[in-house]
Amino acid sequence: MTDFGDAGPDGRGGLDGIPGPEGGAAGGFADAATEAALSAFPQAGDREVETALRPKKLGDFVGQPRVREQLELVLESARKRGVPPDHVLLSGPPGLGKTSLAMIVAAELGAAIRITSGPALERAGDLAAMLSNLAEGDVLFIDEIHRIARPAEEMLYLAMEDFRVDVVVGKGPGATSIPLEVAPFTLVGATTRSGALTGPLRDRFGFTGQMEFYTPGELGHVIERSAALLDITIDDAGRAEIAHRSRGTPRIANRLLRRVRDYAEVRADGQATLPVVRAALEVYDVDELGLDRLDREVLGALVRSFGGGPVGVSTLAVAVGEEPTTVEEVCEPYLVRAGMLARTPRGRIATAAAWEHLGLAPPSDAAGVDAGAPTLFD
Ligand SMILES: Nc1ncnc2c1ncn2[C@@H]1O[C@H](COP(=O)(O)OP(=O)(O)OP(=O)(O)O)[C@@H](O)[C@H]1O
Ligand SMILES: [Mg+2]
Numbered sequence: 001m002t003d004f005g006d007a008g009p010d011g012r013g014g015l016d017g018i019p020g021p022e023g024g025a026a027g028g029f030a031d032a033a034t035e036a037a038l039s040a041f042p043q044a045g046d047r048e049v050e051t052a053l054r055p056k057k058l059g060d061f062v063g064q065p066r067v068r069e070q071l072e073l074v075l076e077s078a079r080k081r082g083v084p085p086d087h088v089l090l091s092g093p094p095g096l097g098k099t100s101l102a103m104i105v106a107a108e109l110g111a112a113i114r115i116t117s118g119p120a121l122e123r124a125g126d127l128a129a130m131l132s133n134l135a136e137g138d139v140l141f142i143d144e145i146h147r148i149a150r151p152a153e154e155m156l157y158l159a160m161e162d163f164r165v166d167v168v169v170g171k172g173p174g175a176t177s178i179p180l181e182v183a184p185f186t187l188v189g190a191t192t193r194s195g196a197l198t199g200p201l202r203d204r205f206g207f208t209g210q211m212e213f214y215t216p217g218e219l220g221h222v223i224e225r226s227a228a229l230l231d232i233t234i235d236d237a238g239r240a241e242i243a244h245r246s247r248g249t250p251r252i253a254n255r256l257l258r259r260v261r262d263y264a265e266v267r268a269d270g271q272a273t274l275p276v277v278r279a280a281l282e283v284y285d286v287d288e289l290g291l292d293r294l295d296r297e298v299l300g301a302l303v304r305s306f307g308g309g310p311v312g313v314s315t316l317a318v319a320v321g322e323e324p325t326t327v328e329e330v331c332e333p334y335l336v337r338a339g340m341l342a343r344t345p346r347g348r349i350a351t352a353a354a355w356e357h358l359g360l361a362p363p364s365d366a367a368g369v370d371a372g373a374p375t376l377f378d
Pocket of ligand 2: 067098100143190
């Protein structure tokens with residue numbers, strides 16, 4: 001199972017309270033905004049806009065053809081049989097639309113949605129309260145379900161299977177267990193780390209949707225839709241440019257679109273044409289492959305200071321003045337996916353594509369010298 005990292009260790013997070021470019025100094029584009037432009041994790045200022053941009057129906061949801069079709073069948077067949085559909089698990093990296101899809105499931109069913117998250121369910125009682133408030137056919141959405149506490153998880157097994165829970169009252173020998181009926185509901189769980197889910201929990205989902213990174217073409221549609229909703233004028237070439245630099249992630253595409261809008265309004269005439277988009281993304285340090293300064297520093301250190309590796313991640317982190325977890329969980333997943341960095345048992349190595357991206361000739365023994373370019377951008 002793939003691990004996509006957790007919302008916690010995002011080294012570039014923690015920007016709450018720091019104004020984005022909207023609230024920044026006159027004409028200036030804050031440094032913090034530059035750093036966070038390419039994070040897949042939500043940043044300050046993303047939340048409200050994201051609510052406005054969330055697709056509301058399956059038909060508005062761009063991309064993920066496989067998950068969409070599978071989900072359509074699950075929902076339609078449940079509708080035909082007049083029962084709540086199987087429990088649904090949505091798994092994949094941050095910003096790919098898990099929360100959006102959970103809300104769509106409820107909307108498509110015409111059902112109410114109750115929202116909670118793994119970290120909020122610290123005690124079994126927290127979950128029991130949630131469950132006992134459900135009405136028949138409701139959707140219960142548990143975000144970051146891999147972070148649910150053990151006792152709550154065990155209670156969830158029974159609720160998912162038999163629509164009942166046993167609430168334990170008291171402690172020690174005098175403790176009694178009171179059975180409680182739960183209205184038939186559909187659980188939608190979301191996780192960035194399906195590998196961290198226990199087997200028994202995973203097995204109780206009737207359907208697992210594995211979200212994939214988006215192609216530039218799909219991101220182009222996401223951007224088109226968002227631009228219309230936000231009333232931003234952007235041409236086809238400008239859209240394609242943002243799509244290629246968004247790391248396969250709608251959240252990043254939407255954020256870059258907003259940064260481009262800011263730039264276009266301040267420095268151009270509000271029209272996001274290709275040259276304007278390019279200039280804007282330069283200000284935000286987003287290069288043609290969607291790498292930012294830290295990504296390039298990591299690659300640069302790997303190539304220039306360590307001859308392309310192998311080198312351990314902590315050494316690499318020291319070389320760029322970052323925490324190892326930041327390098328490992330923020331930079332590396334994308335660099336690996338883009339085919340520039342490989343994790344080997346002996347350490348990190350730069351592939352030929354990394355040397356070339358930095359404008360250097362790869363040594364003849366660099367990984368992937370004749371394997372061709374990364375597939376992500378085809
Ligand atoms: N398929 C899509 N079509 C259009 N917009 C999308 C799509 N997927 C995601 N988005 C946009 O990206 C934003 C982030 O998506 P969402 O919050 O659903 O991601 P997530 O997978 O739940 O992320 P996290 O793991 O951080 O919770 C949404 O607000 C929405 O605007
Ligand atoms: Mg989410």
